[in-house]
Amino acid sequence: MTSQPNDHSVAIQPNENAKSPLFLGVDVGGTGIKIGLVDNVGTTLGFVSIPTEEPKGPDDAMRRVAAACDTLLTSLGYTRTDVARVGLGTPGSQNIAKGLLIEPPNHPHWHHFPIVQSLEEKLGLKVSFANDANAAAFGEFWIGTGERFHSMVLLTLGTGVGSGIIIDDHLVVGHNSFGGECGHIIIDPSPTARRCVWGGGRGHLEAYASASAVAARAKEELLAGASSILAPEAQTVTAKRLYEAASQGDAWSLGLIDETADYLAIGITTIVHTVDPGLVVLGGAMNFGGAKSPVGQRFLQRIRDSFRKLSFEYVADGTTIDFASLGGDAGYLGAAGIARTEYQKSL
Amino acid sequence: MTSQPNDHSVAIQPNENAKSPLFLGVDVGGTGIKIGLVDNVGTTLGFVSIPTEEPKGPDDAMRRVAAACDTLLTSLGYTRTDVARVGLGTPGSQNIAKGLLIEPPNHPHWHHFPIVQSLEEKLGLKVSFANDANAAAFGEFWIGTGERFHSMVLLTLGTGVGSGIIIDDHLVVGHNSFGGECGHIIIDPSPTARRCVWGGGRGHLEAYASASAVAARAKEELLAGASSILAPEAQTVTAKRLYEAASQGDAWSLGLIDETADYLAIGITTIVHTVDPGLVVLGGAMNFGGAKSPVGQRFLQRIRDSFRKLSFEYVADGTTIDFASLGGDAGYLGAAGIARTEYQKSL
Numbered sequence: 001m002t003s004q005p006n007d008h009s010v011a012i013q014p015n016e017n018a019k020s021p022l023f024l025g026v027d028v029g030g031t032g033i034k035i036g037l038v039d040n041v042g043t044t045l046g047f048v049s050i051p052t053e054e055p056k057g058p059d060d061a062m063r064r065v066a067a068a069c070d071t072l073l074t075s076l077g078y079t080r081t082d083v084a085r086v087g088l089g090t091p092g093s094q095n096i097a098k099g100l101l102i103e104p105p106n107h108p109h110w111h112h113f114p115i116v117q118s119l120e121e122k123l124g125l126k127v128s129f130a131n132d133a134n135a136a137a138f139g140e141f142w143i144g145t146g147e148r149f150h151s152m153v154l155l156t157l158g159t160g161v162g163s164g165i166i167i168d169d170h171l172v173v174g175h176n177s178f179g180g181e182c183g184h185i186i187i188d189p190s191p192t193a194r195r196c197v198w199g200g201g202r203g204h205l206e207a208y209a210s211a212s213a214v215a216a217r218a219k220e221e222l223l224a225g226a227s228s229i230l231a232p233e234a235q236t237v238t239a240k241r242l243y244e245a246a247s248q249g250d251a252w253s254l255g256l257i258d259e260t261a262d263y264l265a266i267g268i269t270t271i272v273h274t275v276d277p278g279l280v281v282l283g284g285a286m287n288f289g290g291a292k293s294p295v296g297q298r299f300l301q302r303i304r305d306s307f308r309k310l311s312f313e314y315v316a317d318g319t320t321i322d323f324a325s326l327g328g329d330a331g332y333l334g335a336a337g338i339a340r341t342e343y344q345k346s347l
Numbered sequence: 348m349t350s351q352p353n354d355h356s357v358a359i360q361p362n363e364n365a366k367s368p369l370f371l372g373v374d375v376g377g378t379g380i381k382i383g384l385v386d387n388v389g390t391t392l393g394f395v396s397i398p399t400e401e402p403k404g405p406d407d408a409m410r411r412v413a414a415a416c417d418t419l420l421t422s423l424g425y426t427r428t429d430v431a432r433v434g435l436g437t438p439g440s441q442n443i444a445k446g447l448l449i450e451p452p453n454h455p456h457w458h459h460f461p462i463v464q465s466l467e468e469k470l471g472l473k474v475s476f477a478n479d480a481n482a483a484a485f486g487e488f489w490i491g492t493g494e495r496f497h498s499m500v501l502l503t504l505g506t507g508v509g510s511g512i513i514i515d516d517h518l519v520v521g522h523n524s525f526g527g528e529c530g531h532i533i534i535d536p537s538p539t540a541r542r543c544v545w546g547g548g549r550g551h552l553e554a555y556a557s558a559s560a561v562a563a564r565a566k567e568e569l570l571a572g573a574s575s576i577l578a579p580e581a582q583t584v585t586a587k588r589l590y591e592a593a594s595q596g597d598a599w600s601l602g603l604i605d606e607t608a609d610y611l612a613i614g615i616t617t618i619v620h621t622v623d624p625g626l627v628v629l630g631g632a633m634n635f636g637g638a639k640s641p642v643g644q645r646f647l648q649r650i651r652d653s654f655r656k657l658s659f660e661y662v663a664d665g666t667t668i669d670f671a672s673l674g675g676d677a678g679y680l681g682a683a684g685i686a687r688t689e690y691q692k693s694l
C-alpha cells in the first residue's frame with residue numbers, strides 16, 4: 001500500500017496569512033485523487049495528488065487519502081485539529097444524504113460503499129459529500145469565474161459533459177442526488193439521435209458536445225470523405241487534434257467546432273430557460289485553447305451568438321457565458337468550499 | 348371605477364380557527380384577478396375575484412385590488428392590520444427584485460410599471476412579488492400536491508406552458524426573473540420545428556404541449572385527412588373537444604393525447620436531469636379530465652412510462668409525476684405562501 005503521496009505532491013510554503021478555519025478538499029477521479037488544504041477564503045495552502053488505484057477498492061483509497069492528508073498537514077505545520085471539516089467529491093451515482101456511492105460507472109470496484117463513513121472514521125473529522133461535477137461547479141462559484149454571482153451553471157466538457165448548478169448561493173444536489181446532470185438533457189428527440197456512452201440515452205447533450213462525442217463526430221465525417229488535413233488520421237482523431245488543425249486554419253475543423261458550439265447553445269438555452277442562472281461557465285479539458293486562443297475565442301463567441309438567437313433578447317442580455325478559471329483545481333477547491341458552507345451552517 | 352367585488356365574490360364564513368398571521372394573495376390574470384385571505388397554514392378564509400379590465404391600466408387595477416381587499420377583510424371581520432404581508436403574482440416579463448412589470452405580452456397597457464410600489468402605497472402593506480406560474484408552483488408546493496416534498500417542478504398546461512421550480516424549499520426566481528420558464532426549453536432543435544406564439548422560438552415545449560399547440564396539431568392532422576369523429580370540426584377543434592372525443596373512444600384523439608404525453612416526457616426528462624426535483628406536477632386546464640377520468644389517467648400514465656424510457660431507472664424510481672390539486676386557486680394561495688415565507692425571513 002502506498003501511504004505516501006506520489007510525485008505530484010506540491011507543498012506550497014507555509015502561509016502565515018492563512019485565514020482560519022481550514023478545510024481539506026478531496027477530489028476523487030478515475031486515475032488520481034487530488035487533495036488540497038484550503039483556507040477560509042479559498043487559498044490553497046498545500047496540495048497533493050495520489051493515484052486512485054481503483055481496483056484496490058474505496059476503503060483502501062480512503063486509507064491512503066487519510067495518510068496523504070496527514071502528510072500534507074504535517075508538511076505545512078498543521079495537524080488534523082486545525083481542520084474544521086473535509087469536503088469529498090466523487091463521481092456518481094451516489095446517495096449524497098446517506099454518504100453512499102451507488103454505482104459509479106468508472107469505479108466498478110467501488111459500488112455500494114459508505115464512503116463518507118469510511119473517510120470520517122479514518123480521519124476523525126466530519127466529511128461533507130458531493131458529486132465531483134457539482135463540487136467543481138461550487139469551486140468556480142466560490143472563487144472562480146462565478147465568484148461575483150449568486151447563481152451559475154458549470155458545464156465541463158471532457159470525456160463526458162459534467163455539470164453543476166448553484167441557485168441563490170445554494171448547490172442543487174437533487175432529490176436523487178442527480179441534480180445538475182445537464183449532460184443528459186435531451187437536445188435531439190429523434191429516433192436516430194446520437195447515444196451517450198453511459199446509459200445509452202439518445203439525443204443527450206453529452207452525445208454531441210463531450211470530447212469523445214466530438215471525436216466520434218469528427219471520425220464519422222472524415223471517414224465519409226470530409227476535406228481536412230486530419231483525413232489521414234480519421235481513425236484516431238481527437239478533440240485535441242481537431243483544435244490543433246483548427247489553429248492551423250483547417251476549415252472543416254473550424255466548422256465542426258462551430259457545430260459543437262451550436263449544440264452547446266441548444267443545451268444552454270434549455271438550461272437558462274429552466275433555472276435562469278445569469279452565468280454559464282464552460283470548464284473541462286475541451287476548451288479549444290480557451291480564452292487565450294483564437295480558436296477558443298471563436299468557440300466561446302459562437303456559443304454566445306447561437307444562444308442569443310435561441311433565447312429571448314433580455315434574457316441573453318442578462319446572461320454571461322464564459323470559460324472556467326480554476327482548471328483541474330476546481331474539484332478539490334469546491335469540495336473544500338462545500339465543507340466550509342456546511343461547517344458555517346453547523347455553527 | 349368598480350370598487351366592489353363582482354359576483355364571483357365568495358366570503359367563507361368567519362373561521363374562528365384561523366391561524367395567524369394572515370396573508371393576502373393576489374393573482375393577476377388576463378381577464379380576472381383573484382384575491383384570497385389566507386391564514387398561516389394555507390386555509391383560505393375568504394376569496395374574491397374582480398375583472399382585470401386590462402385597458403384601464405395597472406394603477407387602476409391595483410386601486411380596485413386594494414378596495415376589494417378591504418371589502419374582503421371587512422366581510423370576514425378583519426382589518427388591514429390583521430394582515431402580515433401581501434403576495435402578488437402577475438404574468439411576466441418582470442423584474443422581481445425591483446417590483447416592476449416589464450412587457451407582459453397579454454397586458455399591453457401594463458408595460459414598464461412599478462406594480463409593487465403601486466399596491467404597497469394603496470394598501471399600506473408590504474408586498475412580495477412573483478411570476479404567476481411561480482406563485483402557482485409555490486401554492487402546490489406549500490399545500491398542494493407538493494406539500495410533502497422539499498423540491499418540485501410545476502408545469503401548467505393552458506394557453507401556454509407555464510412553469511415554476513422549487514429547490515430545497517426555495518423558489519427559483521432567476522437572475523433575469525426568468526426562472527422556471529420550462530415552457531421554453533427546446534425539445535426539438537430542427538429548423539422545421541413548431542414555433543411558440545410568444546417570442547416565436549422554435550421547438551419549445553410550449554409549441555407542442557400547450558392547449559393551443561395541441562389544438563393546432565389536431566387541426567393540421569384533421570385537415571390532412573385524419574380519421575376521427577372530430578373531422579367535421581377541424582377548423583375549430585380544441586384540446587377540450589379532443590378530450591371529449593377521446594372519452595368516446597376516438598382512436599385518433601387518444602393517439603394525439605399520447606403523442607402530447609410523449610412530448611411532455613421529453614421536456615420532463617430534461618427538467619429532471621437538470622434539477623432532479625423528485626416531483627413533477629401537472630396543472631392547468633388541459634388535464635384531459637385529470638385523475639378522475641380514464642383519459643386523464645391514461646395521459647398521466649403515458650407521461651410516466653415515456654419518462655421512464657428516457658431517463659435512468661433509479662432516477663425514474665425516485666421521481667413522482669402527478670396532477671396538481673389546487674386548480675385555479677394555486678396562484679393566489681402561492682402568492683400568499685411566498686408572502687408568508689418572506690415575512691418569516693423578515694422576523
